[in-house]
Structures are given as structure tokens and as C-alpha cells.
Amino acid sequence: MELGNADPLRAGRRRRVLITGAGGQLGHALQRVFADDDVRALTRADWDVTRPPSDSVSQGDVDLVLHTAASTDVDGAEADPQGAAAVNVGGTAHAASLKVPLVTYSTDYVFDGRKRSPYVESDGPNPMSAYGRTKLHGEAAAGHTAWVIRTSWLFGSTGHNFLRTMLRLGKERDEVAVVVDQRGCPTYVGHLAEATRELVDADLPRGLWHVAADGDCTWADFAEAIFEEAGLATRVRRISTAELERPAARPAYSVLRSARANAPRLPHWREGLRACLAETDG
Numbered sequence: 687m688e689l690g691n692a693d694p695l696r697a698g699r700r701r702r703v704l705i706t707g708a709g710g711q712l713g714h715a716l717q718r719v720f721a722d723d724d725v726r727a728l729t730r731a732d733w734d735v736t737r738p739p740s741d742s743v744s745q746g747d748v749d750l751v752l753h754t755a756a757s758t759d760v761d762g763a764e765a766d767p768q769g770a771a772a773v774n775v776g777g778t779a780h781a782a783s784l785k786v787p788l789v790t791y792s793t794d795y796v797f798d799g800r801k802r803s804p805y806v807e808s809d810g811p812n813p814m815s816a817y818g819r820t821k822l823h824g825e826a827a828a829g830h831t832a833w834v835i836r837t838s839w840l841f842g843s844t845g846h847n848f849l850r851t852m853l854r855l856g857k858e859r860d861e862v863a864v865v866v867d868q869r870g871c872p873t874y875v876g877h878l879a880e881a882t883r884e885l886v887d888a889d890l891p892r893g894l895w896h897v898a899a900d901g902d903c904t905w906a907d908f909a910e911a912i913f914e915e916a917g918l919a920t921r922v923r924r925i926s927t928a929e930l931e932r933p934a935a936r937p938a939y940s941v942l943r944s945a946r947a948n949a950p951r952l953p954h955w956r957e958g959l960r961a962c963l964a965e966t967d968g
Contacts, residue, residue: 700724704748706735706781707755711845712791715879716752723750730755735777744784750886753781753790753828756821760795763817764933774820779827787892788828789882794838794870794898796822799937806945807836807894814935831892833885835878838898838942839908841958842875843966849959852909853966856918866906866924870940871898874958876965881950890948898942899955911956915963 701723708727763770795818796811841849
């Protein structure tokens, strides 16, 4: 496998990996999975990716960049699309400017959700929100030599995500209202991080890859599974997206699958849920 200017294994050294957005849930997971490498984990305080990399960031050799830094406030992007673009487009361009092999992460929100069978890499994107548009433009900013991983509905034991919100609300309330007319693939960041390593270590072709959990469900289904697995008696009241009255449009159907040979396969989302809850309990 050739990374950077030379294969680090042939050079008799560990691969040097730079992770952006290291304070987020995926950044945490990647640090664990790539722990055998020489990892530099950069939080926003270390590198605000809306700015070009400083000398302190770019100095020294890097063999691989795992770019997780992103603006993920879907509704906030409607009010501040330029701010979201500064991170999701400009930040990706700045990561690519390091000119080493790059993995960057995109989203199911690049699709409009009108399809009723899984989206594959060849399907044409049509984002309905400012967030989705910035992520699509970020894919282009990564360049044709990057691995672009589209994934969906990420959750983990750290950071801000649906699972952690449901666990908190489940301990505070008897009932929680959750939308029933959006369907996707809840993806555990630990499994996504492992798939990232598989993709890179196998030196699979650069370009676009769909990597999401096996199976699919609605947000209401996911909430009920969280409460069941966590032993919480909280009821789920199923509501429509329209009732939620959010500023940004969401795709009603955004199940992702890969049509590419040798694509990493993730476990079922329910397995990811159990693994995440075990990690949280631990």
C-alpha cells in the first residue's frame, strides 16, 4: 500500500495518521481503531479547518489524513449556509491541500429521498437542505484522489447524537415523540471506523463509497430499540416530520448500499446499538 511519498511499512516505521475533528464521536472511534499507527489527533482548538493548515499542522510527514471535522447542525445550516460551507467545503479543501492520501466523510443528506430502494454510488444526488449541499460540494473539494465515504445516522458513546439524546430523555420522560416517516441506516461509529481501516489497508480504489450499517429502520423504530436495549420503559409516540416543524428538509428514504466490489460490509444497526450501549455501560 502506497501512502504519501513512500510506503511507511517498507520504510520500517509506523504509518503517520492525522485525524481532524478528533473531539467528535467519529474522531474518537478512529483514534481507537488506528491506535497501532502514529496518530496525531487534532481538535478544533488544534486546527480550525476553516483556515488553511498552519506550519504546526503541516510540518513533518503525514501518510494519511482522516478528515472528520464537519459542521453537522442540519437546521443551523439553513440560517447560516456560509458558515456551514466554510467548514464542510473550505475545511475539506484545506485538508486536501496537505496533498497526502485523504479519507473524508459525507452523508445520506446529499439525496432527496424520493427513491424507494437503496441509494448506491451511481445514483445522482439532489440535496434538499443547505447542509446536504455543503456536504456534496465538500465531496468535490476532496478531489478525485480521496476516499469519500458516504454514511448515515451516526451514533456513538460520545458527542451529540440521537442515541445519547434518547438515553437522556428516556430517563427524564415517560413518552418521547419521534418521527416515523424517515427511513435510514443508523450507523455505529465504531463499526464505521473499522470499515475505514479496512478500506485504507486494502488500498481499495479512491473515490466514492457508501458505507452504512446493514438493515434499515425509521427514527421511531430506532428510538424504541434504544429504550428496549437500555431497559427503559419510555414509550415512543410516532409523529410525522411535518409535525416536528424543523427548518431543514430531510430525505424520507436514505438507505445507503454499495455497488462497488469489495466494499466494506458493516454489521446490522441493532448489533451496532448493542455494541455502543456496552461501551457506554463500560
